[in-house]
Amino acid sequence: MASEPRASRAIEVEINGERYEREVPARRLLVHFLRDDLDLTGTHIGCDTGNCGACTVLLDGDPVKSCMLLAVQADGASLRTIEGLAPNGELTPLQRSFNEHHALQCGYCTPGMLMSATALLERTSSPSEEDVRYALQGNICRCTGYVNIVEAVVAVGEGTSGG
Amino acid sequence: MLLSEVAYARPASVDEAIALLAGNDGARALAGGQTLINVMKARVASPEVLVDLADLAELREIGFSSAGLLEIGAMVTYAQLVSSSEVDVARPILARVAATIGDVQVRNRGTVGGNVCVADPTNHLPPLLTVLDATFTVRGEGGERSVGAEDFFKGVYLTEVGEGELLTKVSVPPSKGAGDGFAGVTIGKHGTYIVNATATVSEDGVRIALGCVGAVPVRATAMEEALSGGDLGEDAVRAAAEGLGASLDPPGDVHGSADYRRRLAEVSAVRAVLQAASGTGGQ
The missing domain is CATH 3.30.390.50 (CO dehydrogenase flavoprotein, C-terminal domain)
Known part of the structure; x- marks a missing residue:
């Protein structure tokens, strides 16, 4: 048989443009691989039940919850995490818009919000308020009441914020 | 959360997947994982072997059979259903309902096969596919068979897919003027x-x-x-x-x-x- 079941697997992933090769236990969640093995702690663990979206990363361009994925499932994939948005410290228009619209309070959900909104803006350059609310449905924020978050994302599409 | 220890295999063909499922006690198929990973966290399920279907490209296809049925591979995601031109032509209700399952992240990973094989009584697709008179193709080492929805869903979390078997596709008659x-x-x-x-x-x-x-x-x-x-x-x-x-x-x-x-x-x-x-x- 070509592939015997194993308790660990050597995986190769590209994260924010950098290649990583690691041997990981099959039971390790992707979010733990990112945070504990690679020290990419910008991706947060909120609920660890797949409900809150704080752990959202982009897997081959699509938002996914990294607490509902095993690291071994990401073998061969290209990932983007919050650390990849502003690698040189220069904020993206979306990040600047979050700042200008006061779209965060405690900030815990923000990495996930930014990754989901980044994916939306890459598909739909000028999303409506309805588009934004639909795209962010999987990201829970317990501080803001969402109004400023939605305004911040819509404003990027309209080109009225952050250049 | 720390999962129980589990072994993992990523077969390159459907036959290999079935051999792995049939040849390992406690083996479960892993599709999108949007239910299975969570129930493993809660230790409600503790499979000993996960057979990841991710590389089985033939299970990710949406197309038409020679008889004109809309064929949806078991690994087709909700997001694929939503954006499929074939679904839009043949049975758009599938896309409309899929667009309301979970959220964006779940729709990017969750699959048609997972939804029906989990057979949670609150899932969207079992009643929908029952009304659409869908047939389910189940393959095992002894060959494959097609069963109707009323035989496929057997109970809470229980379907016609037995140990060592795999759901490969769901076939749906096109609407031909029917309203859904x-x-x-x-x-x-x-x-x-x-x-x-x-x-x-x-x-x-x-x-x-x-x-x-x-x-x-x-x-x-x-x-x-x-x-x-x-x-x-x-x-x-x-x-x-x-x-x-x-x-x-x-x-x-x-x-x-x-x-x-x-x-x-x-x-x-x-x-x-x-x-x-x-x-x-x-x-």
Whole structure:
């Protein structure tokens, strides 16, 4: 048989443009691989039940919850995490818009919000308020009441914020 | 959360996947993982071997059979259903319903095969595929067979797919002018259903199935017969739904009592039939 079941697997992933090769236990969640093995702690663990979206990363361009994925499932994939948005410290228009619209309070959900909104803006350059609310449905924020978050994302599409 | 130790395999072909499932005690197929990973966290399920279907490209395809059936591979995601031109042409209700499952992240990973094989009584697709008269192709080491929805769903979390077997595809007849409707009441806007109803109206008559009121989708056969005369006006549909609730034995829980579900079943069935009759269900 070509592939015997194993308790660990050597995986190769590209994260924010950098290649990583690691041997990981099959039971390790992707979010733990990112945070504990690679020290990419910008991706947060909120609920660890797949409900809150704080752990959202982009897997081959699509938002996914990294607490509902095993690291071994990401073998061969290209990932983007919050650390990849502003690698040189220069904020993206979306990040600047979050700042200008006061779209965060405690900030815990923000990495996930930014990754989901980044994916939306890459598909739909000028999303409506309805588009934004639909795209962010999987990201829970317990501080803001969402109004400023939605305004911040819509404003990027309209080109009225952050250049 | 730390999962129990588990072994992992990523087969390159369907035959290899089936051999792995059949040859390892405690092996489970891993599709999108949007249910399985969570139940493993909760230790509700502790498979010893995960057989990841991720590399089986043939299970990710949407196409048409030579007989004109819409064929949806078991690993097709909800996001794929939503954006598929084949689904849009053949049976757009599938895309409309898939667009309301979970959230963006879940739709990017969750699969048609996972939804029906989990067979949670609150899942969207089992009642929908029952009404659409879908057939399910199950493959094992001894070959493959096709079963209808009424044989596929066997109980809570229980389907016709046995140990060492794999659901490979779901085949759905194209609408050919039929109207489809899907209605219900959820916990939160796109949350879990408390009750849902699917209906289809075609030259062959009306088919209705309810979700969340029994272990498997429940056909509303008396209501179907009451509508066989062809009058699908609102008064006639409401009259046909009378007694439907009383015929059910739904569960009661924190989200709704059994009586509330009986009432919702009638309301949802009426709405689904009216949608289907007006041809707006797939829009």
